[in-house]
Amino acid sequence: MTTKILAVNCNTDTAMTAAIAAIGQAAASPGTTVVGVTPAWGPASAEGYVESLVTATAVLDAVARRTDAFDAVVMAGFGEHGREGMRQLITQPVVDITEAAVFTACLLGHRVGVVTTVASALAGIHDSITTMGMAGRCCSVRAADVHVSSIGDDVARTADALEGTGRAVLADGADVLVLGCAGFAGLDAELERRLGVPVVDGVAAAVRWAESLVTLGKRTSTAGPYAPRDREKVWSGPPLGALRLLT
Structure with missing residues (x-):
């Protein structure tokens, strides 16, 4: 097929x-x-x-x-x-990818957290998660202050920013993380290594x-x-x- x-x-x-x-x-x-x-x-x-x-x-x-x-x-x-x-x-x-990432994360842990780009994107993500009926499973959505246009300029710096924000999301109660931007695709394995929890890439x-x-x-x-x-x-x-x- x-x-x-x-x-x-x-x-x-x-x-x-x-x-x-x-x-x-x-x-x-x-x-x-x-x-x-x-x-x-x-x-x-x-x-x-x-x-x-x-x-x-x-x-x-x-x-x-x-x-x-x-x-x-x-x-x-x-x-x-x-x-x-x-x-x-x-x-x-x-x-x-929002639905796919959050639904997948819910199969891997109890409380889901999202790490995204900038603060202006937060409300839309909250809305999307609420509309899909998963607000009760998502305990935190935080922005790493990384603009979409700059994600690939310095991948190591982007990963560092996501790690720091990811730790804050884990402190909020999450035990699974979701990458909240298609531009972050491919960074899930590195963040799993650093943070020790499942990290879901929505594109994959x-x-x-x-x-x-x-x-x-x-x-x-x-x-x-x-x-x-x-x-x-x-x-x-x-x-x-x-x-x-x-x-």
Whole structure:
């Protein structure tokens, strides 16, 4: 069985998209191909509500424009908006790295903590975890004061910042950590070595969840809020061009 998974970056940084796809491919089973997708427009990073809401539409647009066949979508924006819209847009399984990471962490420990980038991202992550029904299992979300754009500038410094913040999250009561940014992908093993607890990378976890759903032959339910939208509804022209998702 061959499986094709789209790993959609939430920002327009093509280097980050390539890194996300590489981490996803490394985690994938033989026969699975992970294809990185970069939105055609939007911010270079999403670090707050405005950028998150804009990237949600850009990500929907990027997938709607695909003309190739694919089996599942991984949404590689931690705590970002759009997963519900994607599930209404397509019937293939949609796995958000936030959900995949937190669900996986809950199988590995009792209390989950998240280490993310900057303070402006915290509220969106809290919202996302609450919406997925896991707020009761998440005891701490802290920012390491590392901007998305600078993650790769000095990986050792980024790892040090995550370690320090991770120790604070553990002190808050967590016994499993989640990396709260797709740009942190690949640092889980190093942080596990330093901190001595399981550390979950959402990109790798999401690819594995997506593979499982495809293997099980499951598709998104259309019996509830993800029912097909009304295609007869009139839409006014969007400011950024005629988005394929509107047609």
